[in-house]
Amino acid sequence: MQPKLVAVLGAGAWGSTLANLATATGHTVSLWSRHLDRSLAETVEGADIIVSAISMKGVRSVVEQIQSLSFAPETIFLTATKGLEPMTTLTPAQIWQAAFPHHPIVVLCGPNLSKEVQQGLPAATVVASTNITAAEVVQTVFSSHRFRVYTNSDPIGVELGGTIKNVIAIAAGVCDGLHLGTNAKAALVTRGLTEIIRIGVAWGAKIETFYGLSGLGDLLATCNSPLSRNYQVGYQLAQGKTLAEILEHLEGTAEGVNTTQVLIAKAHQQHISVPITTQVYRLLQAEITPRQALEELMLRDIKPEYNF
Numbered sequence: 001m002q003p004k005l006v007a008v009l010g011a012g013a014w015g016s017t018l019a020n021l022a023t024a025t026g027h028t029v030s031l032w033s034r035h036l037d038r039s040l041a042e043t044v045e046g047a048d049i050i051v052s053a054i055s056m057k058g059v060r061s062v063v064e065q066i067q068s069l070s071f072a073p074e075t076i077f078l079t080a081t082k083g084l085e086p087m088t089t090l091t092p093a094q095i096w097q098a099a100f101p102h103h104p105i106v107v108l109c110g111p112n113l114s115k116e117v118q119q120g121l122p123a124a125t126v127v128a129s130t131n132i133t134a135a136e137v138v139q140t141v142f143s144s145h146r147f148r149v150y151t152n153s154d155p156i157g158v159e160l161g162g163t164i165k166n167v168i169a170i171a172a173g174v175c176d177g178l179h180l181g182t183n184a185k186a187a188l189v190t191r192g193l194t195e196i197i198r199i200g201v202a203w204g205a206k207i208e209t210f211y212g213l214s215g216l217g218d219l220l221a222t223c224n225s226p227l228s229r230n231y232q233v234g235y236q237l238a239q240g241k242t243l244a245e246i247l248e249h250l251e252g253t254a255e256g257v258n259t260t261q262v263l264i265a266k267a268h269q270q271h272i273s274v275p276i277t278t279q280v281y282r283l284l285q286a287e288i289t290p291r292q293a294l295e296e297l298m299l300r301d302i303k304p305e306y307n308f
């Protein structure tokens with residue numbers, strides 16, 4: 001395969017890691033950040049693949065800045081952001097697709113704590129698109145003996161798995177911060193997966209996608225690692241800190257905080273039951289304490305175990 005020119009937008013923890021992965025496999029990479037002098041137009045010029053690792057809050061403005069530029073029809077847009085846009089409830093891939101309707105859009109999500117990937121520890125991920133040829137191109141660009149990349153044809157399922165698990169990761173941090181034990185954590189993560197599937201299927205994803213790397217895989221990684229910023233938010237809430245105090249000192253972006261708000265709004269509109277997300281939301285709003293959130297979950301009406 002010909003080496004590809006890869007432009008990476010966003011030089012935070014994940015953008016820098018993806019840039020290093022593509023460089024390590026022999027590709028030419030140009031990295032853009034709003035804090036660097038280089039213009040966006042210069043960075044993306046001639047790129048075969050444009051990777052977005054921008055936080056959710058910046059995706060729309062970056063899309064708008066490059067929408068007027070012209071790209072070769074085969075240029076692939078790869079999005080690695082895990083969030084939902086508050087005003088529209090759109091996923092990042094949906095925003096990219098609306099702006100570039102004639103280009104292949106590929107989603108990259110998986111259990112990928114950037115610090116571990118940066119250290120060269122083994123990891124796996126998923127690249128998903130309705131255009132499988134484009135997903136296969138991205139697969140070859142990022143695959144190495146340390147980073148195993150699978151393709152998938154359910155981009156909305158892959159993207160929602162990676163996005164909604166951030167809310168459950170906040171709850172998992174609370175669970176560990178309160179020292180509730182392994183049984184409680186297993187119950188939370190399992191019922192969290194049920195909640196993710198319920199929402200995801202209502203939004204058009206395939207159930208089986210959530211049992212893969214971008215669903216269960218990313219849920220396990222994020223709910224069990226202090227490297228996860230979302231987990232850290234929950235853990236510190238359980239220690240009695242306010243959300244403002246936590247975010248002031250948090251290194252990087254905890255997308256789950258905003259994702260929780262968007263999910264609550266959308267779940268209410270569509271009458272989807274989201275008990276864990278509801279308690280996370282109330283906790284983030286400082287309406288209840290972590291202990292009260294636990295009581296609310298444990299004292300819900302007893303019922304059969306529906307798994308979605």
Ligand SMILES: NC(=O)c1ccc[n+]([C@@H]2O[C@H](COP(=O)([O-])OP(=O)(O)OC[C@H]3O[C@@H](n4cnc5c(N)ncnc54)[C@H](O)[C@@H]3O)[C@@H](O)[C@H]2O)c1
Nearest residue numbers: 010011012013014015053054055058081082113114252253
């Ligand atoms: N860090 C990880 O382990 C990891 C792994 C997989 C996916 N992700 C996802 O990747 C995304 C980025 O995460 P991160 O850890 O790199 O975050 P980060 O905070 O380290 O970096 C965010 C990047 O987005 C840019 N940005 C933010 N607002 C912007 C705006 N308005 N205009 C232009 N640029 C803007 C920042 O300058 C920075 O380059 C998130 O959606 C996250 O969920 C992160």
Ligand SMILES: O=P(O)(O)OC[C@H](O)CO
Nearest residue numbers: 110111112113228229230
């Ligand atoms: O640090 P977090 O919580 O954003 O998690 C990072 C990645 O999403 C893990 O796959």
